[in-house]
Amino acid sequence: MPTRRRALLALAAGCLPAAPGFNGSALARSSPPGEAVRVACTDWTGAETLLALGIVPAGVIDRAGYDRTMVEPSLPASVVELGAGWAPNVELLQYLQPDFILIPQWSVRSPQLARIAPVVVLQNRSETLDAIDTAKRQLPELAERFGAPRAAQEIITRFDEELQAIRASLSTWDDRPIAYLNLNPDGRNVSIATATSLFEDVARRLGLKNAWGRQANVWSFYVTGVEQLASIPDARLIYADQGARTEAALRRLADNRIWNSLPAVREGRISRIPATYAYGSLPTALRLARMLAQDASRPAGSPAHG
Template sequence: MDVTLRSVLDRRTLAKALLGGLLASGLPALGRARADGAHRVVSLDLMLTEQLLTLGVPPLAVANIPLYERLVAEPALPAGVEDVGPQQEPNRELMQYLQPDLIVGLSWQAFRQQALARIAPVAFLPPPGRSGAPVEGVQELLAELGRRTGREAEAAARNAMLRARLADAEARLVGRVSRPVYLVRFMEDGRHAAVFGTRSLIGDVAARIGLANAWAGRGNASGVATIGIADLAAVPEAGLIHFDRGAETARALARLGESPFWQALPLVRAGRVAAMPVIYPSGGVASALRLVAQVEALYLGAGGSRV
């Protein structure tokens, strides 16, 4: 059987099974949603899923739950959220049976998705930070989602919280950060890293709380560049913070341990390397708040940090 046809049939089978289950249960979830005016939102992007959860809007369904749980994780998805499949090719049949009242995605996902408008109102929103600073970008996007879901007050409160936390952390870190720092995620090959510049969400948050970014090179539209490990020697006095993605990072560190380039770096010889839990680099307000807390813990914890 043709792979494409088999995929479509599998989707239809899944959707029919889901519909049958809903009908058998008397559609209680649908009835409650319509009775109390709650929004039945489908999110096609990881960051938008994070932002909806930040607003207290549990999505009806999202794209690629395993990827969200691996790369974002917090806020956690509640039980019962449906998975509509890949971000680039969501399961339209399943969405139609779920009967959402709003489908949200980012503008890069709009290509060839005109059919979604026959299911529910669709909003393809511009990615944050493309025309301004990333922090303001994620705040503006949270506010826009708040308007579309009736959570304007929640969006305003979360945005105010982020502004306050940034200002407070900047004040608390004065005198604690003594050197520029590379912000990176190691790649599994042990030879390369993704480095986050000031045009990235991670780099923008770090700069606002007093960290000088050691990376001054160019990056992609999200402020991220792929570099070789030897490039980390460009600023000998720098420290390094890397984001731990579990098994992937463990494999990278094992290979780095065997690398003469890595062992020769001044920041490695001086012990100016620190790890922290992964932050989704294309995340939203919750990711920014979590990064602030993690940087504070690193520099203000017992004994401070050599980074």
């Protein structure tokens, strides 16, 4: 076996440490009793869900992307890199010998992965439940299967309590609807959160209104030209900071007459917050809620605004 692979497997094969806290998150908990279950994840939502349950994943796809986008709960050094999400390293998965492989509901690799270990499908949302309620429904099932039966209700209770506290803190925020955007580097288009987005799910629970509650689709965001934002003149615009992509967009938008004529831009009703994963679970939803609350505490036109 190559030296590099031997080193990677040594990291995953040892006794897994207890999952860390959520860097101060209300969802932090101690690791579950009993022997650690080895679960590999082929998406980031699975990894954050396991960590919330106190289980350290044996492996996860695109660690660097997780660290950059998910931020918390952080991945311990023992978690093995499994390659790209669209093509996880199947050979390495075989060597890891996980007890389970946690996959997203849209994965097309279930038959292939099922030959390595039992596959557990993590749902993002259902026909009748949004992403948050779907996560709440599935969390006890995952906790039971992976040996953390007491963790799920504790996590859900703490999630609800913190969300209620955040909602109370927003009582003085104005009633303007919010349009949550990703700016396209071309400076002409934006992706805007729809009625099926995690942003919508969080905003509704915080008593906030999504300015673009239409064009719902499976991807949660609708791509449209900047000019369409003129149809929501009263909205507050909040865009996700995606690093170089966002900076490229802002450079082009600076000279875009349509963008600069938007009421929200002219009146300083625009701000940026760190990006979150569009298909995240409870930890991501709570992080987004916190950032919206932080944004609400800043006056329009402050340095944090674009």
